[in-house]
Amino acid sequence: xxxxxxxxxxxxxxxxxxxxxxxxxxxxxxxxxxxxxxxxxxxxxxxxxxxxxxxxxxxxxxxxxxxxxxxxxxxxxxxxxxxxxxxxxxx
Amino acid sequence: xxxxxxxxxxxxxxxxxxxxxxxxxxxxxxxxxxxxxxxxxxxxxxxxxxxxxxxxxxxxxxxxxxxxxxxxxxxxxxxxxxxxxxxxxxxxxxxxxxxxxxxxxxxxxxxxxxxxxxxxxxxxxxxxxxxxxxxxxxxxxxxxxxxxxxxxxxxxxxxxxxxxxxxxxxxxxxxxxxxxxxxxxxxxxxxxxxxxxxxxxxxxxxxxxxxxxxxxxxxxxxxxxxxxxxxxxxxxxxxxxxxxxxxxxxxxxxxxxxxxxxxxxxxxxxxxxxxxxxxxxxxxxxxxxxxxxxxxxxxxxxxxxxxxxxxxxxxxxxxxxxxxxxxxxxxxxxxxxxxxxxxxxxxxxxxxxxxxxxxxxxxxxxxxxxxxxxxxxxxxxxxxxxxxxxxxxxxxxxxxxxxxxxxxxxxxxxxxxxxxxxxxxxxxxxxxxxxxxxxxxxxxxxxxxxxxxxxxxxxxxxxxxxxxxxxxxxxxxxxxxxxxxxxxxxxxxxxxxxxxxxxxxxxxxxxxxxxxxxxxxxxxxxxxxxxxxxxxxxxxxxxxxxxxxxxxxxxxxxxxxxxxxxxxxxx
Numbered sequence: 001x002x003x004x005x006x007x008x009x010x011x012x013x014x015x016x017x018x019x020x021x022x023x024x025x026x027x028x029x030x031x032x033x034x035x036x037x038x039x040x041x042x043x044x045x046x047x048x049x050x051x052x053x054x055x056x057x058x059x060x061x062x063x064x065x066x067x068x069x070x071x072x073x074x075x076x077x078x079x080x081x082x083x084x085x086x087x088x089x090x091x
Numbered sequence: 092x093x094x095x096x097x098x099x100x101x102x103x104x105x106x107x108x109x110x111x112x113x114x115x116x117x118x119x120x121x122x123x124x125x126x127x128x129x130x131x132x133x134x135x136x137x138x139x140x141x142x143x144x145x146x147x148x149x150x151x152x153x154x155x156x157x158x159x160x161x162x163x164x165x166x167x168x169x170x171x172x173x174x175x176x177x178x179x180x181x182x183x184x185x186x187x188x189x190x191x192x193x194x195x196x197x198x199x200x201x202x203x204x205x206x207x208x209x210x211x212x213x214x215x216x217x218x219x220x221x222x223x224x225x226x227x228x229x230x231x232x233x234x235x236x237x238x239x240x241x242x243x244x245x246x247x248x249x250x251x252x253x254x255x256x257x258x259x260x261x262x263x264x265x266x267x268x269x270x271x272x273x274x275x276x277x278x279x280x281x282x283x284x285x286x287x288x289x290x291x292x293x294x295x296x297x298x299x300x301x302x303x304x305x306x307x308x309x310x311x312x313x314x315x316x317x318x319x320x321x322x323x324x325x326x327x328x329x330x331x332x333x334x335x336x337x338x339x340x341x342x343x344x345x346x347x348x349x350x351x352x353x354x355x356x357x358x359x360x361x362x363x364x365x366x367x368x369x370x371x372x373x374x375x376x377x378x379x380x381x382x383x384x385x386x387x388x389x390x391x392x393x394x395x396x397x398x399x400x401x402x403x404x405x406x407x408x409x410x411x412x413x414x415x416x417x418x419x420x421x422x423x424x425x426x427x428x429x430x431x432x433x434x435x436x437x438x439x440x441x442x443x444x445x446x447x448x449x450x451x452x453x454x455x456x457x458x459x460x461x462x463x464x465x466x467x468x469x470x471x472x473x474x475x476x477x478x479x480x481x482x483x484x485x486x487x488x489x490x491x492x493x494x495x496x497x498x499x500x501x502x503x504x505x506x507x508x509x510x511x512x513x514x515x516x517x518x519x520x521x522x523x524x525x526x527x528x529x530x531x532x533x534x535x536x537x538x539x540x541x542x543x544x545x546x547x548x549x550x551x552x553x554x555x556x557x558x559x560x561x562x563x564x565x566x567x568x569x570x571x572x573x574x575x576x577x578x579x580x581x582x583x584x585x586x587x588x589x590x591x592x593x594x595x596x597x598x599x600x601x602x603x604x605x606x607x608x609x610x611x612x613x614x615x616x617x618x619x620x621x622x623x624x625x626x627x628x629x630x631x632x633x634x635x636x637x638x639x640x641x642x643x644x645x646x647x648x649x650x651x652x653x654x655x656x657x658x659x660x661x662x
Contacts, residue, residue, distance in 0.1 A: 003603045011399055012214060012396050013212075013214065014216070015131060015214045015395065015396065016167045016218065016221070016395065017163065017167070019170075020166065020167060020170045023170065046175060046176050048175050049169060049174050049176035049177070050170045050174055051171065051174045051175050051176060051177055051203055051222075054207070054218055055203070055206055055207070057210055057212055057215045059212060
């Protein structure tokens with residue numbers, strides 16, 4: 001299991017489009033991936049589900065923890081953290 | 092043959108088959124299945140999912156070409172459809188709880204719809220609507236009901252509906268939809284605006300329409316008189332085929348005037364501008380001399396969050412760049428009334444058209460107003476921008492709006508952000524109080540534009556969305572014409588630009604009167620360019636002035652219409 005924390009920087013938070021990008025990226029990996037909303041203490045046990053991700057209602061500035069468990073766990077977490085840090089390509 | 096009579100809002104003759112457009116009702120019964128049936132239910136679920144995905148793929152491909160921003164919605168819907176967790180839960184519902192497939196889908200979707208509906212953040216709350224949309228598509232496919240959308244029809248069609256919304260018409264098949272008939276809606280409703288924009292014959296406001304008319308029958312729609320003829324006999328059909336041909340020929344001739352410079356026979360130049368409501372300029376935009384009305388609501392209505400300053404800046408900048416030197420009149424947010432936003436919940440109002448709408452709402456939400464003004468001023472360096480406030484009722488309103496602009500200018504100065512120094516600040520004239528005080532306003536504002544839809548509504552105290560009071564909405568009334576005269580004269584005397592941007596401005600039957608009243612700027616949908624320019628180039632301004640005097644002396648709206656029609660009959 002490999003985990004990393006990251007802060008949401010895009011202005012609208014984890015809404016539909018960023019969540020969609022996140023899920024598409026997560027699905028590239030075999031590992032089981034989960035996301036925690038550290039501000040609220042809620043968790044999406046399967047981060048390949050857009051619905052679970054959206055139920056976390058992650059707003060801008062929220063700190064989240066991404067965890068992966070499986071053969072490509074490090075690559076998965078690094079790639080997802082990078083995506084979040086990039087602000088999903090928003091301004 | 093049955094004949095139904097309605098209110099013609101977009102002229103034309105249509106002949107085709109009736110297609111009743113009924114939005115799907117996705118409610119399902121609480122049904123379970125025997126254990127040995129689960130396999131069949133799972134198979135049905137998988138098949139329905141595949142066909143729902145195929146529908147979404149088609150919609151996505153179609154919208155990617157037409158409106159890439161909206162195509163994103165269908166991508167999001169595909170994501171929801173393919174969601175792993177919901178898939179597992181639905182399968183568990185069928186296999187372990189022995190639910191019927193449709194009931195399992197409704198149960199799982201229902202749980203998440205509830206969850207999102209209860210969220211506080213409007214951005215997330217709105218996801219409930221996406222889920223509802225996907226659920227409905229899913230269940231419709233499970234029930235084997237074909238999608239009733241207006242995007243791909245196979246033959247000449249007359250569409251019947253209770254009412255049409257932007258989501259219904261976004262992908263309308265313009266090749267096959269010959270006519271639109273609805274139960275609800277007046278001449279300024281969404282259905283009417285879409286029909287006029289696309290040049291589709293339309294008749295609205297036929298009560299009991301959906302109940303009386305059978306699906307699939309042959310019909311004739313005469314949208315010059317408002318008659319819908321169901322199952323016409325051979326003679327009638329032949330007659331209307333002839334009429335249709337004449338109408339199309341006439342329209343084709345009119346179309347030649349689309350780019351002609353609008354100068355009356357006695358040399359008065361009329362500037363013809365366009366109304367727009369999207370970041371994409373409409374067809375025939377090259378024939379517009381200016382934008383008389385840039386509605387900014389679409390930025391708010393098509394977004395799932397309050398549009399940021401940068402999002403707005405980019406949109407305004409692209410319009411300004413596309414227009415070059417041609418002036419662009421940006422109307423600040425006109426929301427409330429008949430336009431609502433999902434992510435901006437507003438308290439219920441008994442009389443929304445008399446309520447906290449447009450400029451009033453911007454005064455109540457200074458942050459929203461300031462964001463828009465900042466975006467607009469920042470964009471002003473890229474073209475010829477002027478700013479216009481909607482729903483000004485008093486000088487105080489205008490002064491307060493102007494002060495907000497000046498405050499933003501000070502902020503931008505302090506931050507060293509450039510903006511054009513000469514941005515003109517004007518207003519819509521749509522509340523009758525302004526007409527009574529027109530000289531005062533003319534002295535103070537840089538320019539004004541008359542919004543005839545709301546002006547008529549407020550002048551006659553008639554709800555323009557209510558089909559039961561259509562006859563009281565009299566935009567050709569001599570009372571209306573005198574009101575216009577008062578406004579136009581005051582502005583012309585003060586030497587301030589005055590234009591018109593309501594429906595009347597693009598109504599060729601009104602053009603001669605408007606020119607006669609002294610208007611030299613008309614702004615309209617590009618679809619009206621040809622007809623209005625044909626009138627302008629065919630009349631003399633001096634005679635139009637006589638016409639204006641005549642109609643102001645008339646007693647009734649019918650008299651005004653008769654005089655106006657007679658005046659342009661020979662053109």
